[in-house]
Amino acid sequence: xxxxxxxxxxxxxxxxxxxxxxxxxxxxxxxxxxxxxxxxxxxxxxxxxxxxxxxxxxxxxxxxxxxxxxxxxxxxxxx
Amino acid sequence: xxxxxxxxxxxxxxxxxxxxxxxxxxxxxxxxxxxxxxxxxxxxxxxxxxxxxxxxxxxxxxxxxxxxxxxxxxxxxxxxxxxxxxxxxxxxxxxxxxxxxxxxxxxxxxxxxxxxxxxxxxxxxxxxxxxxxxxxxxxxxxxxxxxxxxxx
Numbered sequence: 001x002x003x004x005x006x007x008x009x010x011x012x013x014x015x016x017x018x019x020x021x022x023x024x025x026x027x028x029x030x031x032x033x034x035x036x037x038x039x040x041x042x043x044x045x046x047x048x049x050x051x052x053x054x055x056x057x058x059x060x061x062x063x064x065x066x067x068x069x070x071x072x073x074x075x076x077x078x079x
Numbered sequence: 080x081x082x083x084x085x086x087x088x089x090x091x092x093x094x095x096x097x098x099x100x101x102x103x104x105x106x107x108x109x110x111x112x113x114x115x116x117x118x119x120x121x122x123x124x125x126x127x128x129x130x131x132x133x134x135x136x137x138x139x140x141x142x143x144x145x146x147x148x149x150x151x152x153x154x155x156x157x158x159x160x161x162x163x164x165x166x167x168x169x170x171x172x173x174x175x176x177x178x179x180x181x182x183x184x185x186x187x188x189x190x191x192x193x194x195x196x197x198x199x200x201x202x203x204x205x206x207x208x209x210x211x212x213x214x215x216x217x218x219x220x221x222x223x224x225x226x227x228x229x230x231x
Binding site for chain 1: 106107108109112113116137139140141142143164166170171185186189190192193196197199200203204208210212
């Protein structure tokens with residue numbers, strides 16, 4: 001069993017039998033109207049140091065759980 | 080007299096006043112929201128092989144979970160693999176097999192996890208909570224999951 005995180009998540013989706021490159025998939029994603037290009041380009045920057053990557057992961061976890069908590073709070077106060 | 084009162088009440092509030100009581104909608108629990116988030120998280124890594132099921136989600140602020148289950152073709156038995164990525168001040172600890180194996184990830188795997196968590200946050204904010212991840216402002220007045228719940 002191979003953990004897919006050992007590979008780039010943007011390189012996982014086969015296109016016509018081949019794996020698309022990160023840039024191709026990012027380009028597709030950037031063309032989605034609801035996508036904020038600036039944010040995504042920042043997100044997939046390959047220049048992250050290990051220290052920066054750790055900080056990003058920590059921040060993402062904090063923001064997701066905060067958003068989840070906010071949603072639960074909102075549904076309590078608005079019902 | 081009672082009949083007249085009942086008829087008056089029927090005219091005013093309908094035959095069954097209890098129908099006017101607005102029942103509170105089912106609230107999403109933390110677990111419900113994690114399951115919905117994982118439906119997005121599992122799509123970040125491309126097609127899921129036939130016979131496999133996959134979950135990828137943020138359990139709490141310090142823990143990300145990868146889970147994959149599949150049927151072993153040789154033995155016919157169900158197998159699974161769970162990985163916890165724990166955020167520590169000095170790195171991301173990858174914990175496998177219930178804690179039997181663990182090490183701090185680095186290099187490409189660390190980069191890819193950072194890409195995955197950022198993509199997760201982007202998509203979950205936009206698709207589930209309908210929030211702009213950059214500004215924190217609502218994309219719509221009502222989050223999509225509320226609409227989906229109300230239509231059930």
